[in-house]
Amino acid sequence: MWVLDPANSRELLDRLRPHSLSSDFEVVWCGEGWRALVGDCHDDLAAAFPDYRFYAIKQEWGVLAFQARPRAGEMTAEELARVHEITDSYGQASEVVCEWCGRPGSLRADRPEWLTLCDRCAQDLETTKYPRLRPIV
Template sequence: MTVLGHQPPGPDEATGPPAPPPAAALEVLRPRLRTAGQQFAIGPGWRRLVLDCHHRISAEFPAYELLAVKQKYGRLSFQAFPRPWRPGERSWTSEEHARLHDLLDATTARSESLCERCAAPARLRRTRRLWLTLCDACEATVEESGELG
């Protein structure tokens, strides 16, 4: 119900962002990694975004190969190929490559307004040696090192 032109808060406004999935939730990505043992260098606020990206990509490219998941200049960098690359072979078409990059670009764009630490609405912060996308609350609490914990 709207009272005097005021819209009641939605679930996210009333309760804040949902809790990020645990780090273990990203283990579903490990079999896709080109380099075994590689770490996912992102904060907890982007875990759900990464999992959503994984599900969208795997729906269109069931055999996709994951190169890296990391933060770069305050944006999520999810790097992948439509399927494993093999030297000397044409592993995917130009159309497949373009479609994959459309999915990846959409995910990167979403990361630009989502706090890497808590998943609240955020903006790019260039206030420490490592650029981060943080909400106001996290900007006030994240130390100079940029460690998101």
């Protein structure tokens, strides 16, 4: 699926939920190929800032956008910069991982919606809504 939902990512969503700024957090708006990236980014943020909060985790302009802050309350500019350092590194990492299947991919900016995909998933998407490859992560 193009979302991480309770059916395909319950354990990850349960780990993320306490860190959501929104009380109605339900899904992560990216494909299953990025599940490991989302989980690792969460782990790094939680290690640096145990009370970190996110307001959105999604695909934006074809890459992973993990939008977070050090905590719900006040923060220093240095703390926020550290959060961005972590989340930016995962945004960059997502540029070479197929969002659908997790195999090596590249950013496809020649489509109406920019996506990072492997060759096979990009080819499938020309004719179908969901590529045929099964996610490997």
